[in-house]
Amino acid sequence: xxxxxxxxxxxxxxxxxxxxxxxxxxxxxxxxxxxxxxxxxxxxxxxxxxxxxxxxxxxxxxxxxxxxxxxxxxxxxxxxxxxxxxxxxxxxxxxxxxxxxxxxxxxxxxxxxxxxxxxxxxxxxxxxxxxxxxxxxxxxxxxxxxxxxxxxxxxxxxxxxxxxxxxxxxxxxxxxxxxxxxxxxxxxxxxxxxxxxxxxxxxxxxxxxxxxxxxxxxxxxxxxxxxxxxxxxxxxxxxxxxxxxxxxxxxxxxxxxxxxxxxxxxxxxxxxxxxxxxxxxxxxxxxxxxxxxxxxxxxxxxxxx
Amino acid sequence: xxxxxxxxxxxxxxxxxxxxxxxxxxxxxxxxxxxxxxxxxxxxxxxxxxxxxxxxxxxxxxxxxxxxxxxxxxxxxxxxxxxxxxxxxxxxxxxxxxxxxxxxxxxxxxxxxxxxxxxxxxxxxxxxxxxxxxxxxxxxxxxxxxxxxxxxxxxxxxxxxxxxxxxxxxxxxxxxxxxxxxxxxxxxxxxxxxxxxxxxxxxxxxxxxxxxxxxxxxxxxxxxxxxxxxxxxxxxxxxxxxxxxxxxxxxxxxxxxxxxxxxxxxxxxxxxxxxxxxxxxxxxxxxxxxxxxxxxxxxxxxxxxxxx
Ligand SMILES: Nc1nc2c(ncn2[C@@H]2O[C@H](COP(=O)(O)OP(=O)(O)OP(=O)(O)O)[C@@H](O)[C@H]2O)c(=O)[nH]1
Ligand SMILES: Nc1nc2c(ncn2[C@@H]2O[C@H](COP(=O)(O)OP(=O)(O)OP(=O)(O)O)[C@@H](O)[C@H]2O)c(=O)[nH]1
Ligand SMILES: [Mg+2]
Ligand SMILES: [Mg+2]
Numbered sequence: 083x084x085x086x087x088x089x090x091x092x093x094x095x096x097x098x099x100x101x102x103x104x105x106x107x108x109x110x111x112x113x114x115x116x117x118x119x120x121x122x123x124x125x126x127x128x129x130x131x132x133x134x135x136x137x138x139x140x141x142x143x144x145x146x147x148x149x150x151x152x153x154x155x156x157x158x159x160x161x162x163x164x165x166x167x168x169x170x171x172x173x174x175x176x177x178x179x180x181x182x183x184x185x186x187x188x189x190x191x192x193x194x195x196x197x198x199x200x201x202x203x204x205x206x207x208x209x210x211x212x213x214x215x216x217x218x219x220x221x222x223x224x225x226x227x228x229x230x231x232x233x234x235x236x237x238x239x240x241x242x243x244x245x246x247x248x249x250x251x252x253x254x255x256x257x258x259x260x261x262x263x264x265x266x267x268x269x270x271x272x273x274x275x276x277x278x279x280x281x282x283x284x285x286x287x288x289x290x291x292x293x294x295x296x297x298x299x300x301x302x303x304x305x306x307x308x309x310x311x312x313x314x315x316x317x318x319x320x321x322x323x324x325x326x327x328x329x330x331x332x333x334x335x336x337x338x339x340x341x342x343x344x345x346x347x348x349x350x351x352x353x354x355x356x357x358x359x360x361x362x363x364x365x366x367x368x369x370x371x372x373x374x375x376x377x378x379x380x381x382x383x384x385x386x387x
Numbered sequence: 388x389x390x391x392x393x394x395x396x397x398x399x400x401x402x403x404x405x406x407x408x409x410x411x412x413x414x415x416x417x418x419x420x421x422x423x424x425x426x427x428x429x430x431x432x433x434x435x436x437x438x439x440x441x442x443x444x445x446x447x448x449x450x451x452x453x454x455x456x457x458x459x460x461x462x463x464x465x466x467x468x469x470x471x472x473x474x475x476x477x478x479x480x481x482x483x484x485x486x487x488x489x490x491x492x493x494x495x496x497x498x499x500x501x502x503x504x505x506x507x508x509x510x511x512x513x514x515x516x517x518x519x520x521x522x523x524x525x526x527x528x529x530x531x532x533x534x535x536x537x538x539x540x541x542x543x544x545x546x547x548x549x550x551x552x553x554x555x556x557x558x559x560x561x562x563x564x565x566x567x568x569x570x571x572x573x574x575x576x577x578x579x580x581x582x583x584x585x586x587x588x589x590x591x592x593x594x595x596x597x598x599x600x601x602x603x604x605x606x607x608x609x610x611x612x613x614x615x616x617x618x619x620x621x622x623x624x625x626x627x628x629x630x631x632x633x634x635x636x637x638x639x640x641x642x643x644x645x646x647x648x649x650x651x652x653x654x655x656x657x658x659x660x661x662x663x664x665x666x667x668x669x670x671x672x673x674x675x676x677x678x679x680x681x682x683x684x685x686x687x688x689x690x691x692x693x694x695x
Contacts, residue, residue, distance in 0.1 A: 123424045125620035128415060190618065191647060191676070192496030221676075223504075223535035228528025235527075276650040303496065307620020308421040309651045330495060334591040335622035358495065358526070 084304055084328065084337035084354070089375035091120035096159055100152045110142060110155070117159065124338030125307045126166075130345055134162050163375070167341055168368030169348040175297040175324055177211060182261045184268050186295035188286055188321045190313060191274030193303045194329035196225065198355055199271045200232040201363040202299075202327075205353075206267040207238060213267035216256030217242030218249040218289055221273040229271055236360050239265075249273065249285060254292040270295065277316030287320055298323040299352070302343055305335035314343035323347075328366070329355035399443045401452070403435070409453045410435050417457075420693050422656030423621040426663040434460050458694055464659055465686045467668035471642070473610075474513055477580060480609070486518070486573045488581045490566070490606055491644075492599065492633075493614035494626055495587030498646035498673055500529065502614055503584050504536040506671070508678035511540060511549035515579040520569035521555040522562040522602075523586040530555050533584060543678070552578075562586065563598070566606035583608065590629035600635040610641045612670060615661050617651045623660040631665045640665065646673030649680070653692045658684075 095116040099109055114135050121131045141158040145151045177183035185202070187195045196219070203213040215233050217240065219225035226242040233240040241256035253270050260268045270293055275282035290298065300314065300323040317323060326347075328340050331354045344351060356362040399405070410431050417427035434456045443452045477487045489506070491499045503519070510517050519537055523529035537553040544551065554569040566583050573581045583606055588595035603611065613630045615623055631640045643661050651657075658669060669684045 119424070122418055123621055125622075128419050190650065192498060192616070194496060222532070223500075223539075224528040224530075224532025226528075227531035228526070231527035276647075278649055278652070303618070305494075305619045305622040305626075307423075307618065307623075307657070308419060308654050309618055310620075312652070313650070330589070332592075333494070333589045333622065334625055335620070339620045 084331045084335070085124060085341070085375055086336070088120050088124045088336055088338070092117050092159065092163070092375075095120075096156060099155060105147050105151050105155070107143070110139070113155070114139060121338060124336030125310075125342075126338035127308065127311050127342035127346070130166075130311075130342050134166070138162055160372070164368065164372050166345055167351065167371060169344060169350055171324075171348070171350055174350065174352070177206065177267055177296070179211065179266055182265060182268055183211075183297070184257060184270065184293055184295045186270045186272065186290060186293060186298045186321075187301060188272055188298060188317055188323060189274060189301035190276055190303070190306075193274065193301045194327075194355055195274065195301045196228050196271050197232070197358065198301055198327050198329060198353075198363070199229065199269050200236050200238065201355065201360055202353070203233070203238045203267060203269050204236045204360055205363055207236075211266040212264065213238055213269070214260045214265045215240040216253055216260070216268060216270045218253035218256070218270050218293075219273040220247050220249045220252060225271075225273070232360070250288045250292045253289050257293045277313055283316070283320050290321055297325060299325045299327055300343075300349070301327050301329055302340040304328050304331050304337040304340050305333060306339040306343075308339065310339035310343045311346045314347050318347040318349065323349060325350060325352040327351070327353045327355060331355060332357045332362070398445060399449070401438050401441050401443065401449065403439055405449060406435050406438060406453065409449055413453060413457055417656065417659075417693075419654070420656040421617075421620060421651065421654040422693075423624045423660035423663075425621070425624055426660045427656075429663065430457065430460050430464070430659070454694065458690055461659060461690045461693055462686055464662055465669065465684065465689055469668070471668060471670055471683070473670065476609070477510070477515060481579060484574055486570065486578050486581050487610075488570055488583065488606060488608040489610045489612060490522075490583035490585060490602070490608040491612050491614060492585050492630060493587060494590055497587070497614045497616040497619075498644075499587065499614045500532055500536070500584050501676065502644050502646055502671070502673045502681065503582050504533075504540065505673065505678050505681040507536070507540055507551060507582055508543070509681060510580055510582075511544040511551055512547075514548070516550040516577065517552075518569060518573040518576070518578040518581045519551065519553050520566055520581055520583040521553060522566050522569070522583050524556070524558050524560050524562055524565065525586040529584070529586070530557065540678070550578075563602045563605035566602060570606060590626045596629060596633045599630075599633040603634040603638050611638075612642050612644055613640050613667075614644045614646050614673075615657060616647045617645055617655055617657045618647050619657055621660075623657045624664040627661040627664040627667070631667060640667045642668055642670030644671045644673060645669055648672045649674045653695055655689060655692055658689055659693070
């Protein structure tokens with residue numbers, strides 16, 4: 083479960099501190115140490131952990147030891163955590179009925195794009211949108227078959243080609259076709275790629291230009307470690323994605339790497355992938371997520387400040 | 388990362404206090420390289436213990452002493468204790484009628500099927516007759532993916548007399564049964580090697596993990612290789628441990644393939660984490676999406692990257 087252990091440990095560290103009578107600098111340091119260890123074990127970016135530590139310490143040190151300080155510790159830990167998973171964007175894309183909304187998927191190899199594409203198409207389908215899928219992965223062996231089989235199971239129309247090798251052309255053809263047929267959600271799946279391969283990034287930009295997506299989604303595997311930041315920054319620069327889907331949250335990874343990507347790109351997580359099956363998709367709500375993370379009771383106390 | 392401890396040079400008996408800052412810097416350095424915290428702490432603690440009470444060499448700073456000790460420790464972790472000459476092992480088995488069986492396991496999307504195809508390419512170049520067994524009967528497109536690879540590899544190696552075929556039974560069937568049948572088929576047809584692809588599974592999924600025991604019993608692989616991706620963080624430790632213990636008493640993993648090394652730059656800490664967690668050696672590195680992108684591990688190179 084994403085950040086499950088982290089939540090327990092942070093709650094433990096904070097409440098341990100809050101229960102003790104004096105909150106001197108040593109006690110504060112100990113608590114920060116515990117929190118940072120938990121964050122690092124959860125794969126949160128090393129630099130990010132350091133700045134988080136500084137920022138909490140800065141806020142708290144300014145106040146004298148005493149009951150005041152305890153509340154400050156609670157609220158600053160809470161705020162830093164919320165900031166970590168919630169970049170506070172108001173202009174989140176919402177598809178509109180009666181027009182074609184194009185959604186393009188991008189991400190590293192094997193992160194879960196193709197699987198999530200179909201999950202999302204079904205999600206919108208179930209909410210009354212006429213949805214379809216376009217396979218613009220002409221590189222990976224069996225990519226079109228994978229999408230086709232998933233789409234067939236989900237009863238979603240799809241487009242792709244076994245012979246065309248240019249993903250820009252396939253994506254354009256598919257999107258044009260479905261646009262004409264008045265589909266409302268058109269999801270474009272692309273090949274996995276990484277920042278070290280310029281050619282692949284250029285291709286992504288070309289597909290982007292060809293299909294002009296209303297929303298670009300980066301799919302991130304929740305087990306990713308320290309490479310998350312550099313990779314997601316590079317994707318942000320080239321594809322300017324506006325949302326993140328965190329996949330494989332049914333695994334035991336804590337997801338801190340992926341959450342560092344949120345911080346690095348100031349882009350919100352919108353969905354969680356929770357399994358290999360079609361229905362394993364959950365909406366992500368940062369406030370509720372942090373609330374659950376720290377245990378509701380504590381959060382109530384933390385929020386009033 | 389090493390800027391801390393430049394000052395003191397030569398002939399000093401090291402105390403725990405001297406080492407505190409340099410070790411903290413070292414831990415931080417390893418974490419940045421994507422070494423799992425558990426592994427990084429263990430490496431640092433062991434090194435610290437070995438250094439306390441030691442005298443630094445003439446003109447040797449604490450910095451260099453610590454660096455050298457960490458370097459040695461990483462090298463030791465990565466250096467295999469047994470021979471990893473796969474080709475020779477296969478060659479040795481050629482006189483027997485049963486083919487050499489390799490199965491590939493790992494969590495979802497790490498690169499099992501792709502790296503299986505790369506190994507196949509490598510074996511074909513070495514003139515072995517290879518049967519690929521499509522035992523991922525779950526994930527959409529898994530069979531077709533291997534069909535494409537088998538076709539490509541056939542084309543690539545046909546001129547040099549390479550023989551590769553795909554054994555497939557479609558979707559939904561029991562992987563262990565198909566694996567056993569594939570090995571029998573290969574034995575009958577005189578194949579040298581069977582490469583078995585399996586479905587990706589979460590290492591914390593009891594049900595899927597426990598089916599691996601039956602799989603090993605039925606397929607009786609000579610080598611069970613786990614693919615772990617270089618991208619993965621702390622979870623690498625648990626992934627390696629859980630897969631290593633999934634095959635029942637008396638059977639463990641034989642090696643790792645660390646894939647997607649081309650995607651992480653110098654952050655190749657997963658190598659350390661997975662070997663640290665299990666003591667199982669790294670057999671191959673995956674360094675790209677093409678058939679040639681498979682390397683054996685050069686430990687000196689790896690340690691150099693980790694220390695850079
Ligand atoms: N357990 C679990 N597995 C998932 C989830 N999402 C995807 N997967 C699995 O992850 C593997 C890779 O998924 P794909 O959808 O093929 O990934 P991709 O990003 O399209 O891969 P490429 O196109 O090769 O870059 C498959 O085995 C999926 O079944 C999830 O939320 N949980
Ligand atoms: N950059 C890079 N990509 C790789 C490497 N190995 C595999 N891939 C890519 O990773 C993605 C997933 O590879 P697969 O071989 O399908 O992974 P898998 O483990 O079989 O996936 P499932 O069967 O769905 O669990 C594909 O896009 C591959 O091209 C590698 O060494 N480097
Ligand atoms: Mg895909
Ligand atoms: Mg596979």
